[in-house]
Amino acid sequence: MTYQAFDSTPVLSNRRIGTSFILLALFAGLLGGSLALPFLQTHPTAGLAFCHGILMAFFVICPAALGGFGQWLLPAELGTDRTTLPAFSLAGFGFLSSGVVLLPLQPLLALALWAVGVLALAVDIITTFLEGRTRLFRKLSPLAWSMLATASGVMIVAPTLAAVVTRMMINDAPDSAAQGVIGMLHLPETALMLTPALGLVCHLLMPRPDTNGFSGRVAPYVFGCMAVLGPLCWMDSLFGGMPGLSQSGLVALTQLLPSFVLVAALCVDVWKLKRALDGTTLWALGSIILFSAGWIAEFMPGHALDHTAAAFGGVMALCGGFYAWMMRLLPDHIPAPLSRLHAGLTFVGALCSLTPVLMPVGEGLMGLSLLTFGLLGLFLIRETGRARVRA
Numbered sequence: 352m353t354y355q356a357f358d359s360t361p362v363l364s365n366r367r368i369g370t371s372f373i374l375l376a377l378f379a380g381l382l383g384g385s386l387a388l389p390f391l392q393t394h395p396t397a398g399l400a401f402c403h404g405i406l407m408a409f410f411v412i413c414p415a416a417l418g419g420f421g422q423w424l425l426p427a428e429l430g431t432d433r434t435t436l437p438a439f440s441l442a443g444f445g446f447l448s449s450g451v452v453l454l455p456l457q458p459l460l461a462l463a464l465w466a467v468g469v470l471a472l473a474v475d476i477i478t479t480f481l482e483g484r485t486r487l488f489r490k491l492s493p494l495a496w497s498m499l500a501t502a503s504g505v506m507i508v509a510p511t512l513a514a515v516v517t518r519m520m521i522n523d524a525p526d527s528a529a530q531g532v533i534g535m536l537h538l539p540e541t542a543l544m545l546t547p548a549l550g551l552v553c554h555l556l557m558p559r560p561d562t563n564g565f566s567g568r569v570a571p572y573v574f575g576c577m578a579v580l581g582p583l584c585w586m587d588s589l590f591g592g593m594p595g596l597s598q599s600g601l602v603a604l605t606q607l608l609p610s611f612v613l614v615a616a617l618c619v620d621v622w623k624l625k626r627a628l629d630g631t632t633l634w635a636l637g638s639i640i641l642f643s644a645g646w647i648a649e650f651m652p653g654h655a656l657d658h659t660a661a662a663f664g665g666v667m668a669l670c671g672g673f674y675a676w677m678m679r680l681l682p683d684h685i686p687a688p689l690s691r692l693h694a695g696l697t698f699v700g701a702l703c704s705l706t707p708v709l710m711p712v713g714e715g716l717m718g719l720s721l722l723t724f725g726l727l728g729l730f731l732i733r734e735t736g737r738a739r740v741r742a
Contacts, residue, residue: 418440508586565617681738
């Protein structure tokens with residue numbers, strides 16, 4: 352059994368911890384979006400440029416998926432009422448919150464804090480699968496498999512990144528040296544962004560998954576290849592063990608090809624179920640389209656837009672999960688047309704942002720989308736406060 356000093360107490364409510372992580376991801380997303388505003392691009396510092404490049408995948412999507420939806424949605428997927436080690440998730444929240452604040456100022460220290468915080472989250476998720484699960488592995492949904500695969504990938508990526516960053520800090524590397532870390536992290540960043548995002552897409556398109564469907568059958572292998580095999584190959588190539596393949600080749604084999612297989616299987620299942628186009632479904636479809644644009648751009652000369660399109664796709668999947676969670680938490684307070692309009696606004700803004708001629712229009716639309724999420728966050732904080740007072 353789990354050592355009782357780290358076990359759950361009534362204070363460590365998984366729902367409170369999950370809400371805190373979602374609010375943290377919302378703040379980090381607003382921070383990352385604001386750093387892309389034109390008036391901050393006149394004299395960008397090394398910390399600001401690094402912050403905008405790494406914030407979405409590491410400090411928004413991964414913590415929101417493991418910490419937010421992992422606390423709210425995963426226990427029900429596993430047939431339990433809570434995670435096994437909420438104290439670890441609470442400690443991870445503290446480290447990740449500190450990392451978000453320090454990222455524009457001390458990027459290397461912020462990455463070290465991210466590694467410690469996300470490792471604590473991964474320990475909670477994996478322990479819940481091992482001790483708290485009451486369902487058979489073959490009965491798990493694609494969302495649950497994506498959470499397990501993401502947590503397993505974190506156990507590979509985070510210690511490696513912590514070792515690299517610690518060595519750079521010991522050698523008194525300047526903050527500008529953090530820019531070199533971005534190129535090195537292309538594959539693990541893609542893995543930790545695609546895996547939970549595609550798990551959320553499966554959850555949005557198939558709220559009641561059929562484990563006998565195509566997507567339920569291929570999900571364990573796809574997510575294992577993306578979140579475990581890809582980072583293992585990356586780590587091995589980083590330290591000089593495995594010869595040959597370039598990073599772009601590894602991304603294509605371990606990320607793009609498995610993603611295509613899962614999306615194709617998911618489309619077959621959704622077509623059979625005749626899924627209605629509600630608000631959360633539009634978020635999922637927009638995510639798939641943007642991911643596809645990023646995959647196509649990966650093979651184009653220069654592939655300058657692949658990361659941006661993939662980041663927008665991951666954000667749309669996360670936003671769809673956020674709306675689904677809000678509708679579940681406050682069923683009578685979030686109108687369905689708001690989700691549809693917000694999804695359309697964000698999708699059009701993302702497409703315009705990928706087109707140089709329409710980039711100012713895209714920045715304006717994405718600014719409106721960020722403002723809407725800010726208002727939703729304030730609304731969530733108010734309703735959470737009211738619920739505590741009533742309790």
